[in-house]
Amino acid sequence: xxxxxxxxxxxxxxxxxxxxxxxxxxxxxxxxxxxxxxxxxxxxxxxxxxxxxxxxxxxxxxxxxxxxxxxxxxxxxxxxxxxxxxxxxxxxxxxxxxxxxxxxxxxxxxxxxxxxxxxxxxxxxxxxxxxxxxxxxxxxxxxxxxxxxxxxxxxxxxxxxxxxxxxxxxxxxxxxxxxxxxxxxxxxxxxxxxxxxxxxxxxxxxxxxxxxxxxxxxxxxxxxxxxxxxxxxxxxxxxxxxxxxxxxxxxxxxxxxxxxxxxxxxxxxxxxxxx
Amino acid sequence: xxxxxxxxxxxxxxxxxxxxxxxxxxxxxxxxxxxxxxxxxxxxxxxxxxxxxxxxxxxxxxxxxxxxxxxxxxxxxxxxxxxxxxxxxxxxxxxxxxxxxxxxxxxxxxxxxxxxxxxxxxxxxxxxxxxxxxxxxxxxxxxxxxxxxxxxxxxxxxxxxxxxxxxxxxxxxxxxxxxxxxxxxxxxxxxxxxxxxxxxxxxxxxxxxxxxxxxxxxxxxxxxxxxxxxxxxxxxxxxxxxxxxxxxxxxxxxxxxxxxxxxxxxxxxxxxxxxxxxxxxxxxxxxxxxxxxxxxxxxxxxxxxxxxxxxxxxxxxxxxxxxxxxxxxxxxxxxxxxxxxxxxxxxxxxxxxxxxxxxxxxxxxxxxxxxxxxxxxxxxxxxxxxxxxxxxxxxxxxxxxxxxxxxxxxxxxxxxxxxxxxxxxxxxxxxxxxxxxxxxxxxxxxxxxx
Numbered sequence: 001x002x003x004x005x006x007x008x009x010x011x012x013x014x015x016x017x018x019x020x021x022x023x024x025x026x027x028x029x030x031x032x033x034x035x036x037x038x039x040x041x042x043x044x045x046x047x048x049x050x051x052x053x054x055x056x057x058x059x060x061x062x063x064x065x066x067x068x069x070x071x072x073x074x075x076x077x078x079x080x081x082x083x084x085x086x087x088x089x090x091x092x093x094x095x096x097x098x099x100x101x102x103x104x105x106x107x108x109x110x111x112x113x114x115x116x117x118x119x120x121x122x123x124x125x126x127x128x129x130x131x132x133x134x135x136x137x138x139x140x141x142x143x144x145x146x147x148x149x150x151x152x153x154x155x156x157x158x159x160x161x162x163x164x165x166x167x168x169x170x171x172x173x174x175x176x177x178x179x180x181x182x183x184x185x186x187x188x189x190x191x192x193x194x195x196x197x198x199x200x201x202x203x204x205x206x207x208x209x210x211x212x213x214x215x216x217x218x219x220x221x222x223x224x225x226x227x228x229x230x231x232x233x234x235x236x237x238x239x240x241x242x243x244x245x246x247x248x249x250x251x252x253x254x255x256x257x258x259x260x261x262x263x264x265x266x267x268x269x270x271x272x273x274x275x
Numbered sequence: 276x277x278x279x280x281x282x283x284x285x286x287x288x289x290x291x292x293x294x295x296x297x298x299x300x301x302x303x304x305x306x307x308x309x310x311x312x313x314x315x316x317x318x319x320x321x322x323x324x325x326x327x328x329x330x331x332x333x334x335x336x337x338x339x340x341x342x343x344x345x346x347x348x349x350x351x352x353x354x355x356x357x358x359x360x361x362x363x364x365x366x367x368x369x370x371x372x373x374x375x376x377x378x379x380x381x382x383x384x385x386x387x388x389x390x391x392x393x394x395x396x397x398x399x400x401x402x403x404x405x406x407x408x409x410x411x412x413x414x415x416x417x418x419x420x421x422x423x424x425x426x427x428x429x430x431x432x433x434x435x436x437x438x439x440x441x442x443x444x445x446x447x448x449x450x451x452x453x454x455x456x457x458x459x460x461x462x463x464x465x466x467x468x469x470x471x472x473x474x475x476x477x478x479x480x481x482x483x484x485x486x487x488x489x490x491x492x493x494x495x496x497x498x499x500x501x502x503x504x505x506x507x508x509x510x511x512x513x514x515x516x517x518x519x520x521x522x523x524x525x526x527x528x529x530x531x532x533x534x535x536x537x538x539x540x541x542x543x544x545x546x547x548x549x550x551x552x553x554x555x556x557x558x559x560x561x562x563x564x565x566x567x568x569x570x571x572x573x574x575x576x577x578x579x580x581x582x583x584x585x586x587x588x589x590x591x592x593x594x595x596x597x598x599x600x601x602x603x604x605x606x607x608x609x610x611x612x613x614x615x616x617x618x619x620x621x622x623x624x625x626x627x628x629x630x631x632x633x634x635x636x637x638x639x640x641x642x643x644x645x646x647x648x649x650x651x652x653x654x655x656x657x658x659x660x661x662x663x664x665x666x667x668x669x670x671x672x673x674x675x676x677x678x679x680x681x682x683x684x685x686x687x688x689x690x691x692x693x694x695x696x697x698x699x700x701x702x703x704x705x706x707x708x709x710x711x712x713x714x715x716x717x718x719x720x721x722x723x724x725x
């Protein structure tokens with residue numbers, strides 16, 4: 001009996017993340033992810049089709065605006081592929097951020113009635129976007145085949161950039177989900193950020209469009225590094241990211257992640273009382 | 276002797292009143308900051324009230340030995356749920372500490388995490404995982420859970436199509452198959468039909484006696500407490516009023532309830548943050564079965580608001596709802612309450628038909644800010660009417676809550692001299708309009724007594 005003793009007392013200061021406990025609750029994490037995915041596609045007849053249609057339509061619009069109207073450069077790559085390669089991580093990031101920032105508030109009943117590490121909730125919300133991502137990735141493969149873009153071994157690098165995108169979404173999700181418990185106007189801020197972010201990030205254009213001297217600062221937007229990485233893996237050598245900038249993006253993500261985790265942990269104690 | 280499985284020392288939980296909701300959005304927060312900055316510049320004193328705090332729980336210390344089943348009783352707001360939430364780590368105590376030596380599962384609500392769109396099967400896995408079961412454990416118990424809930428046929432139907440009874444049964448079934456060392460249960464038996472409630476109680480008994488689990492059990496249902504628990508913690512206003520034998524604590528609790536409604540005229544019972552209940556009286560108290568019962572309610576609003584619904588809830592001593600008294604205004608009108616303008620309601624319940632015993636009274640209030648049941652605010656007693664049948668009355672516990680007046684009884688197939696005869700007073704008999712409606716061939720003889 002003594003092997004499992006818990007002391008419940010008021011905690012103060014910075015609370016470390018209990019990784020051992022998170023590991024014990026790994027099944028709950030998977031179950032919540034599974035639930036989100038199931039729920040998303042249940043009773044929506046065009047569920048899967050919707051996941052495919054959305055990026056395709058956006059690709060068409062962005063190609064029309066930036067390529068035909070704006071005459072943006074493309075290093076000779078087919079513009080639709082260039083856009084779609086960016087939409088892949090961007091859509092994932094935008095959905096994951098939206099879902100995870102709402103996740104805690106949406107799980108109010110669970111939070112006030114059962115104990116489990118609350119970190120699981122925004123994490124599983126981010127994770128559940130992975131099905132949409134896979135669907136989009138399949139479309140991309142089809143498009144690449146259609147536009148005669150060669151498949152290269154560099155594509156095996158994609159998971160690395162995906163992890164960076166995941167961490168970016170998760171770190172922002174940590175901040176917003178915890179803030180949302182306290183301040184409900186986060187609900188209005190997030191869609192705004194998503195809409196703006198799509199034009200600020202190099203989704204419809206390549207980041208070389210940004211003047212050299214601002215490139216470094218441009219990478220403070222963590223999605224810039226991720227999108228550049230995705231393009232590089234898919235479209236090849238000419239799209240090699242500006243690595244110093246990529247490091248800046250990663251650094252920004254790490255900072256957001258650590259501060260987000262600290263903020264989340266310190267707010268976690270009061271979630272059940274405030275939510 | 277091993278150390279206790281739960282030991283709480285000086286547990287306290289403080290909540291902030293009023294201000295908590297004031298700065299709910301960033302925008303409000305920013306305006307508040309600007310306002311207070313403005314006050315500094317204009318040299319005005321801060322006229323906002325300082326934050327008010329309320330101790331939902333204070334100085335709570337107790338030990339629970341492994342295998343004990345502890346009942347926790349007390350009124351609404353006595354801190355019962357707060358205590359359970361602290362022990363299950365949902366909320367953090369403000370002071371004190373508790374040591375829990377074992378896997379603890381909390382069941383503060385049935386069906387936590389149930390999703391309407393998912394099927395029964397999917398929800399069992401999801402809910403089980405939320406309550407702390409592993410996938411393997413759920414798989415092993417899956418058939419047992421489904422059988423207990425009696426939903427075999429509907430297991431692949433989304434739970435949104437379930438009847439509320441099925442939903443609750445399934446939810447409880449998952450929880451009932453948890454196997455933690457300590458189980459914390461809050462008032463979940465208040466749901467479901469009577470047969471299912473008995474099944475749940477039986478299951479809990481089996482778990483506690485058969486498997487030696489420790490259970491902490493909150494309920495307003497005194498018969499459930501008496502049936503299950505070996506010891507009771509009686510909480511009052513966030514503090515422990517008594518720990519000990521079940522009957523002794525339950526009696527003390529009921530006595531306090533009654534004492535409040537008989538004692539001084541002025542009480543001070545908060546109904547949310549918006550109202551104070553200052554009077555809730557019944558007279559005569561005790562009242563005799565069949566007599567009229569007068570009641571008086573005075574409520575002091577602490578802000579301007581509207582009341583849509585107000586009902587008196589009457590419960591038997593064991594926590595079964597006996598009836599309500601609907602105090603709504605006609606035609607669905609709402610009542611406009613004004614700050615500090617007392618609302619007084621005087622009413623009379625016609626010939627109260629209850630069996631003798633103690634009855635616990637609560638209020639249901641639905642106003643602009645909230646709707647809620649407030650349990651155990653007051654109590655009244657009913658005393659027996661002198662029998663006029665010549666029979667010794669059956670013991671109250673066998674008679675349920677209602678004393679149903681018998682106007683005529685027909686029992687066929689018995690020898691004529693054995694057939695039931697109706698006894699009543701002359702006046703009552705005279706009032707009965709349908710005596711001539713009796714079928715002629717039924718052979719019942721009416722006899723007038725007295």
